[in-house]
Each structure stands twice: as structure tokens, then as C-alpha cells.
Amino acid sequence: MTDTYDVVVNGASVAGCAAAVLYARRGAKVALLERRSDINAHKVLCTHYIQPCGYPVLAELGLIGELEEAGAVRNSAQYWTRWGWIRPEDRVGPGVLPHGYNVRREVLDPMLRRLAASTKGVDLLLGHTVNELLTDDGRVVGVAGTAGGERFEVRATLVVGADGKDSAIAKLAGTPSETSPNNRFSYFAHFRGLPRPEGHSAKAYYLEPDNAYVMPNDDDITVISVLPSMERLGEFKADLEGAYRRFVKALPDAPDIDAAERVTKITGTVNYPLVVRESTGPGYALVGDAALTSDPLAAVGCAWAMQSAHWLADTTAPAVLGHGDLGAALNNYRKRRAENLKAHAHLIADYATARPFNHIERFTFSAAARDSRMAEHFHVFGSRLMSVPDFLSPWAVARCSMVNGRALLRPRAQPVHSGERVLTGQGAR
Structure with missing residues (x-):
């Protein structure tokens, strides 16, 4: 059987659910396909951090109240550098600067899927794996695949690839891409019971060339991730548990992980290249990680997924519904993404080489x-x-x-010897 929609979205995660809901609210009929059959399935390899730039999309989706009720933490951050801590809230106080949310994907992903499933105009089709694009005169007009062992076809005016860094839509379409190496690897674990600073600030560490972050999340969970340069990979492969714990304990103002309960195993990846793809083609578009897979250190994946979904729906919904040229609308989406993300993505990719500060x-x-x-x-x-x-x-x-x-x-304080002690700064006065 072949079903016909205005839009078919492959991938019911952050970008895909946001795109489906936003298209449907603009009057489109949307098929939202997800290869996993469980509505509660969620991404594991994630920073669980939604940057403040994603807040307007969360608000438009109507999820702010539900997120806060679920215990999502309004995020702010402190940044350690060789010059000391960068503390943005020292002058204004907690909760004044723009914020997003820290929330685990096992909370966020099902929340988004249920929102999509309850939105008029969206058909959430779980257990549907796409393995073929339908084309007509060089233009993508739908997808085909398997569900429950049987073939399905879905035709649509627009096909949206929201299927992550290994996007099936991008691969099937032969989308041009550029890949940059990531010269850091990452491991993280979840801890319960760690004390939290005022305002629940996350802590990011710029150790040059290594990095780390400590991020308070919902349910009294704190995510601690280490992102060493590739030079230290052998150390972690030889003794992951020991290397991870030594790294965390050596951080400035280190969290006391010995006094907390670790509730997950240490998980991570040693090969996470950065991928940039052309975000549009004839009859299709890419959003989220399918279009741009960035460095986990930057923690932009969730927010950029939401933003790109919003930009796509905003620029192309009229054309999808027959009010304008779809090709021109897709070109406008591509330009809007580039204007907002290209420079940031370039800086992130450059820093992912694990070079010293410029x-x-x-x-x-x-x-x-x-x-x-x-x-x-x-x-x-x-x-x-x-x-x-x-x-x-x-x-x-x-x-x-x-x-x-x-x-x-400012004159540098000279050490003053006093018996067995060496005093500097105010202690020397």
C-alpha cells in the first residue's frame, strides 16, 4: 500500500518530532517514521543539554511547563580556564541570563514523541525502517521500507531526513558532505547525590587540550563527561574505570564522585567525526544531526536540531501546501541555516582539532x-x-x-618567606 502526505519525516527524535509538530500546526499532513518500535526509546550518547538558543522552539512547542514539571534543570554555566573561572552570573545572579534546560534524553525523547502523536495532522509510525527513496524525474517524492516484515511506501511533497549523523535519507540521496576529524574522544557517566551549586550551574573545563563538563540534570542526576585529546586514548583503553576517575578527581573544584552513587556505566565514543552535509536537495531536506553533526563538547546538538526544524517548517510550509515554489523555499531554508550556524560550526570544528587556544x-x-x-x-x-x-x-x-x-x-605579588611557609598575594600582607 502507498500512503500520501504533505510531508514525510524520517526519524522521530528531537529534530523529527519538532518538525512534524510544527508542520502539522501549519496545516500539513505529516507521516513521522521511526525505525524503533518503542515510543520510550531514547538516545544515549548525548550531552543532555539544550542550549538557550533552543528555548524559543521549546516554548512554541508548548513544552516549558512539562519540562519543568519533569524536573528539567534551567541551565547556566561556569567555565574554568587557565585564568580562573568565568562566572557569568556573578553580577546578575542565578536565573537572569538566557537559559535552556538540562534534561536526560530518556525524559525528553518520549515527551516529544507523545507530543507528536497527539498533534492533529501527525501520524507517528513506529517500527518503520526506510531503505529506499522514491523518485520522479530526479526529484525525491517519497520513501519506501519495511515495517513488521512487510514493505511500505509513503509519498509526499517533501521528504525530511531527521535521522541523525548516519542519516539514511542523506545516504540514499547521495548528499554531498564534508567530514572533519575530532581529535578528542569522550566518556561520561551519571551520578546521583552530588551537591549542586547555587543556580545548578553546569561546569565546563577548558584544560587545553583536554576538556570536561559537569552538568546537573533532572532526578538529582549529574552527568560528568571527560573529553581528553587523542594522545590519552591509550591510557583510557588500558584502564577505563581508573583513567576516568583520575581525570575527574584532578579537575579544579572537582565533584566528589566517591561520595555519590554512580547509576550508569561509563559510556562514550572514541571516534566522533564532525559531518556537514548539503541541507537540501530536489524534494528533500535535512535537519538536526543529519545536516550537521557537531562536536559533543559544544553541546549544541539538541538546540540546533530544534532550530533547524523550526527554520525548515517556517520557510517551506506554505510551498508544501501549494502556496509557492518548493525549490525556492528549500533554498531559503538552506540560506537561513548557513547564516545562523555556519560560522559557529566552523569555530567548533576548528577547536575540535584539540589545538591550544589561539x-x-x-x-x-x-x-x-x-x-x-x-x-x-x-x-x-x-x-x-x-x-x-x-x-x-x-x-x-x-x-x-x-x-x-x-x-x-597590576603589580605581581612577590613571595614572602615566613619561617617554613611561603605566602603570596593577600597572605603576604
Whole structure:
């Protein structure tokens, strides 16, 4: 049997569910296909962090109240650097700056699927595996595959690939792509019972070249991830448990994992390349990780999945419903994605080489560690709510210059020997 829809979305995770709901609310009839049969299935390899740039889409989906009721943590962050901590909320206090949510995918994914299934105009089809594209004169017009051992076909005006970094839609369409190496690997585990700072701030560590993060989540769970450079891979392969624990315990202001309950095994990946694909083709579009798989260190996957779903529905829904040219609408989506994400994605890919900080990073990170206003500026940029040119605006450059200039002019405290002790700074006075 062949069913006909306005839109068929392959992949019922963050990007796919968001796209399906947003298209349906704009009047489209949507088939949402998911290869897994369990509505509660969820992604495991994830930062469980929704950047503040994803908040408007969550609000449009109507999920803010449900997320908070489920215990999702309003996220803020502190960033450790060689110049000390960057603390964006030191001046404004917890909850004032833009926030997203920390929430485990085992909570988020079923929530999104149930929202999609209850949305008028969406047919959620679980257990459907796509293995073929239907085409007409070089244009994608639908998908085919298997469900319960039988073949199915779904035709649509637009096919959306929301099926992750190994996107079947992208592979079947032969979508052009570029791959960049990730010279860090990652391992993480979930702990229950760790003390939480005021405002439940996440902590990100820039250890040059290694990185780590400690992220409070729902249900009193804290996700602790280590992201060492590839130079340390042998150490972790030889003794994963020991290497992970040593790494965490060596962090500045390290969480006391010995006093907490670890509720998951140590999980991770040693090969996570960054992939950028052409986001559109004749009759199809890609959203989320299918279009752009970024570095887990940047924690942008969930928010960019929601944003790209919103941009796609917003730019193409009229054409899907017969009010305009679909090719032109897809071109507008591609341009909108590039305008918002290309520069950020380039910086993330460059830093994924595990290189030391460059001159601009040293200039801005050091100022943000020394000045609360620059810390706020840094946080908004890291939340992907600010463009790269705005981050390096004349005001920001002048402020960094002033802050760092004052630090260079400040006399360094000389060690004062007192018996067996060596006192520095205020202790020497």
C-alpha cells in the first residue's frame, strides 16, 4: 500500500518530532517514521543539554511547563580556564541570563514523541525502517521500507531526513558532505547525590587540550563527561574505570564522585567525526544531526536540531501546501541555516582539532575570567544567541583590551618567606 502526505519525516527524535509538530500546526499532513518500535526509546550518547538558543522552539512547542514539571534543570554555566573561572552570573545572579534546560534524553525523547502523536495532522509510525527513496524525474517524492516484515511506501511533497549523523535519507540521496576529524574522544557517566551549586550551574573545563563538563540534570542526576585529546586514548583503553576517575578527581573544584552513587556505566565514543552535509536537495531536506553533526563538547546538538526544524517548517510550509515554489523555499531554508550556524560550526570544528587556544580565544577568555560583563557576553555567545561578528564587536574588543590591560599593569605579588611557609598575594600582607 502507498500512503500520501504533505510531508514525510524520517526519524522521530528531537529534530523529527519538532518538525512534524510544527508542520502539522501549519496545516500539513505529516507521516513521522521511526525505525524503533518503542515510543520510550531514547538516545544515549548525548550531552543532555539544550542550549538557550533552543528555548524559543521549546516554548512554541508548548513544552516549558512539562519540562519543568519533569524536573528539567534551567541551565547556566561556569567555565574554568587557565585564568580562573568565568562566572557569568556573578553580577546578575542565578536565573537572569538566557537559559535552556538540562534534561536526560530518556525524559525528553518520549515527551516529544507523545507530543507528536497527539498533534492533529501527525501520524507517528513506529517500527518503520526506510531503505529506499522514491523518485520522479530526479526529484525525491517519497520513501519506501519495511515495517513488521512487510514493505511500505509513503509519498509526499517533501521528504525530511531527521535521522541523525548516519542519516539514511542523506545516504540514499547521495548528499554531498564534508567530514572533519575530532581529535578528542569522550566518556561520561551519571551520578546521583552530588551537591549542586547555587543556580545548578553546569561546569565546563577548558584544560587545553583536554576538556570536561559537569552538568546537573533532572532526578538529582549529574552527568560528568571527560573529553581528553587523542594522545590519552591509550591510557583510557588500558584502564577505563581508573583513567576516568583520575581525570575527574584532578579537575579544579572537582565533584566528589566517591561520595555519590554512580547509576550508569561509563559510556562514550572514541571516534566522533564532525559531518556537514548539503541541507537540501530536489524534494528533500535535512535537519538536526543529519545536516550537521557537531562536536559533543559544544553541546549544541539538541538546540540546533530544534532550530533547524523550526527554520525548515517556517520557510517551506506554505510551498508544501501549494502556496509557492518548493525549490525556492528549500533554498531559503538552506540560506537561513548557513547564516545562523555556519560560522559557529566552523569555530567548533576548528577547536575540535584539540589545538591550544589561539590569540583571539586567549584575548576573550582571559577578559571573561576577569570581568563580569565580559563573562555575560561570553555566556550569550556560547549559548549560540550571538553571531561571531557581534561577539567580536568594537565594544567587546575595547572592553577586553581594557580589562586585560589593567591586569597586565597590576603589580605581581612577590613571595614572602615566613619561617617554613611561603605566602603570596593577600597572605603576604
